[in-house]
Structure formats: C-alpha cells, structure tokens
Amino acid sequence: MAKTNPGRFFEDYTVGQQIQHAVPRTVTVGERALYHALYPARHALYSSDEFARGCGLPGAPLDDLAAFHIVFGKTVPDISLNAVANLGYGEGRWLKPAYPGDTLRARSTVIGLKQNSNGKTGVVYVRSEGLNQRDELVMSFCRWVMVKKRDVEAPAPETVVPDLAQAIAPGDLVIPEGLDFTSYDFALAGEAHRWSDYEIGEQIDHVDGVTIEDAEHMMATRLWQNTSKVHFDATLRADGQRLIYGGHVISLARALSFNGLANAQMIAGLNAGAHANPCFAGTTVHAWSEVLDKAETTAPGVGAIRLRLVARSGGEAFTLKDAAGRYLPHVLLDLDYWALIPL
Template sequence: MTKTNPGRFFEDYRVGQVIRHAVPRSVAEGERALYHALYPARHALYSSDEFAAASGLDGSPIDDLIAFHVVFGKTVPDVSLNAVANLGYAEGRWLRPVWPGDTLRAESEVIGLKQNSSGVSGVVYVRTRGLNQMDEPVLEYVRWVMVRKRDAAAPAPETVLPDLAGAVDAASLIVPEGLSFADYDFDLAGEPHRLDDYRIGEKIDHVDGVTIEEAEHMLATRLWQNTAKVHFDATNRADGKRLIYGGHVISMARALSFNGLANAQMVVALNAGAHANPCFAGETVRAWSEVLDKAPTDAPGVGAIRLRLVATKGSSGDFALKGEDGRYAPEVLLDLDYWALMPV
C-alpha cells in the first residue's frame, strides 16, 4: 500500500463531496512583516495598530490577502495539485478579521464538474471556507480549476455547472464590527481621496512596477504551503519554467494600487477573477484599476467601492484589456473584480 499522495485527478471528484483540508496554520505578527517585505504593501490599516485603533478596531488585523493565501494554500493538495490552470473566482466574501495568533483551516465542497472536450482534463468547481480556531468562518469563495485526468479513458461525469452570481451584492458586504472612518486621518493614510472623489468608469494608472524574482515568488508560495508542482518543479512544464503563483500576482497588483487607491483599505469581497496569461520570473508587473460601482454601508464614515484591478507585464498606461476577438491581450496577467471599504 503506497504511503505517498499523488493528489486528486478529475475523475476523483463528485458533486456534493466535502473535503476537510489538512494542516491548520497559525498566523502571527511575523507574517505581516514578511508580507510587506515581499510586496510594496502600505495600506495604513494593515501597517499600524494605532491607525487601526483610531478606526475602531482592537488593532491591526492580518492583511485580507494573507488570510486568502493561507486558506487557498490549504486547498492545493486536494484541489489543484494536478491542475493545469486555476481559471477563476466568484462569490468571495471576507466574513470577519483574522488577528495575529489565529489558527486557520479550510474545507471545500465540490459544486460543479465539466469534462473538457479533449477528454484528458476537466474543470472542477469548489466552494471553500476558511475557519478560525473557534470554527468561525473568516472567508469564503468559489474557484474553478482545470485538473488533469489520471486515465483519459475514464468515463466523463455528468456535467453540473453551478449558478454563480456575477457580483457580490453590496448589501451583503460584511463590515468588521466597530469599524469607523468618522475620524479618518487622510494625512497618515497617504492620500486625500474619499469615495465621492472617484467616479464610476474612472481608470487609474498606478504607475509603479515591480520585476518578479524567482526566489521571492517561491518564498511566498512556500510561506502559504502551496504545494502545486507548477510553481516549484521546473520539469513539470514543457518550457522548463516555473509558473508564478497567481496569488503572488494578486498581492503585487493590490500593493501597487496603493498609488491612487491608498484609502481603499479593506478588501471585503471578491466578485470575479481571471488569471488571463501566465507570469514568469523576470517579467515586470504593473497595474491599473477601473471604478465599477460605489455603495454606502451602515458603518460611520465607511463606504464601499467596487474596483477592477488589472495586472499587466509591461506598460499599464494604455488600459488595454481585451482584443476585438474578446480574448485578453497577451500582456494582461490578472483581471480581478473586488469590493473594498473606503472613507466617505
């Protein structure tokens, strides 16, 4: 009897299957310092306990994307160890802050399956929840992954496609208990722009760029215990390249968006997302954003802004996204649609 785990293949999944992912992980203050070393992350609420306390919180929580990466990493051995590509996201919500000292675990339910026409792979849809040590959900999201088949001759399962919302309704956004921007310090935050200063349809070039380094990407991916072979094993792809973890691109783009969106403090929902083209070491990531919507919340001085965040390799100033054929332009790496909290 073999003791090693080859990972699940497409034919191993069943709709309704619930997977409890192994190895809970405690996060501590060092996580924040390393995250800020890996990315140019400067949003004040995640940088300063004093700023967070002035905003009604007990202190500075762990960055929303750290929580996402930790939970995502838990799912990889069971969901995407044999993935060809991570295809998209939907219905993501951050449900409560993660604090230093919290322990996170994850569980996923298979909600959809569709074999590809090639017969050698298929798409698996899962709804994942991250929970803390008190079994309180801290975030949830849907993602879909193209997974290899172990045996191309294995019969195709019945196709089940989940009915997914195009966006998280603003009324269902969770604002952390106690959060208030009534006495928000715009000088310390870094920019004077309030929610009302942004107009729907406005596009913002975040100007700055960062060249992706092989060592930094692998350090980050190991940090979140993401074991996907394509990120580490250069023999896993025909081109001999290690694929940059898509979450690394997400965090880089979000950090770069500080220049122009310094007051988009907390990510509270993930409406949609696509890793449009692969990213490799040596490429320079830039970013731009488009304002898609705005909404009020019940929290004092707190509004919500819906943003499209686009990461590119090369220039970002022309705001190129898709060609006439509807396909993403080759320089586009990431197309992410999310809600964030911002002072009104």
C-alpha cells in the first residue's frame, strides 16, 4: 500500500470541509533575520526591539508577512499542492502579533467550489486561520486557488462562490494591544511622513527595483515550508520555468514600498489581492502605491491607511488595466491592504 501523499485534487474538496494542517512551526529570531535577508525589509517596528517598545509593544514582532507566509505554507500540502496558480485573496485580518517563541499552526475551511469550463481544473475557495500555542487566532484570510482535477470525467460539483466583503471596515481592524504612536520617533523610522500627510487618491512611485533570482525564491519558499510543486519542479511547465511564489512578490513589493511609506508600519487588513500575471526568475520588480482611504483608530496616535500596492515587471508606473478592464501584461500583483501609521 502506497504511503506517499499525492495531494488533493479538485474533486477531493467539498464545501464546508474542515482541514487541520500538519507541522506546527515555532518561530525564532532566525525567521526575522532570514526574512530581512531575502527582502530589503526595514520597517523599524520589526527591526528594533527598542523601537517597538517605544511604540508600546513588548518587543519587535515577526514581520506581518513573514507570519502570513508561515501560516500560508502550512496550508499548501492540503490546499494548493496540485495548484496551477494561486488566484487571489480577501477578508484578511491580522489579529495578534507573532513573537519569537510563538508556535504557529493552521486550519482551513472550504467555502466555495467552481469547476472551470475546460473541465480539467477548478477553483477552490478556502478560509484559513493561523493560531498560536495558546489557541489564539493570529490571522484569518480567504484565498482561491486553481487546482487540477485527478479525473477529467469526474462530475462537476455544485458551483458555490462565496460572497466576500470588498474591504475590511476600519472599525473591524484589530489594533495590537498596547500600540501607541504618540512618542513615535520619525528620525529613527526613516521618514517624516505621517497619516495627515497622505491624501486619498495620491500615488507614490517607490522608485527602486529588485531582480528576482531562482535561488533566493527557492530559499524563501523552503523557509515557509511551502511545498507547491510549481515552485520547485521545472518539468511541470512547458516552458521549463519555476513559477515564483506569489507571496515572494508580495513581500518584495511591500519592502520596496518603504521608500515613500516607511511609517506604514503594521499590516492590519488584507482587503483584496490578485496575482495578475506570472513571475519568473530574472524578472526585475518595481512597485507603486495609491492611497485608497484613511481612518482614525481608537489607539493613541495610530491611524489606518488603505493602500493599493502594485508590483510591475516593466511598463509605466500607475498603469494597471487596459480599456477592457484586463490587467496589463507587466502587472504582477494588485494588492489592497490596511496599514497602521502614526497620526
């Protein structure tokens, strides 16, 4: 009897199915160091225990996206091992910071299914949750993935597409306990721009670019214990290329956004996200942002800013879609998120 696991295929999912994911992960300062080595990540709150303590936290947490990648990676063997592509995100909320010493695990619920017209693949919608060793929710997010069918003759399931909120309401954002920006040190943070300096509709070109290499991408994807075959096995694609993990592009774009948004310290909500076009080694990534909304919070000195973050492989900054509403070929990522910033 075979003991290896080929992973789930589209017909293995049912709406309402609950999946407990294997291999909890205890995080250390090593994850932080590797995250900052893999990306030009330098937001002060995650770089300095002293800066974080000055903002009311017990120390520097693990970068929000590093925690996201760890939880995401736990879900891959059960959700996207046989994925063609990870398509999008919604209703993401960071509920509690993760600190070195915390153990993260994940669970998911299937909330939708839709077979594609070609009959060879289908879209699986899940809501995944990350928990710490105290069974406290650290984060929750929805994503949808295109997954291969094992048997193209298998009947299509009833189509269920979840109705997800277009954006997290500002009042539903969770502010980390103790966070206080009233004594925020702008000089140490790297920029003087605060919440009141940004206008809705303002666009920011983050200027810098980074060329992605296979080696760093594969190291990052292994770090998150993401086992999706398309990221490692070059024989799975006709062009012989490994697909760059979409989260790698997210973290790279977020790190590039430091230039212009250095004080957008913590990610609190993920409203929507799409990997518009595939990314491969050798691609040089640039990023730009647009301010979509602003809101005050109940935490002292803390504001919320809603941002569109776009990663591009070329083309002009601030270009996104064509006249028909399709993403332009140079657009890699379109991410809509809430960040916490000093007032």
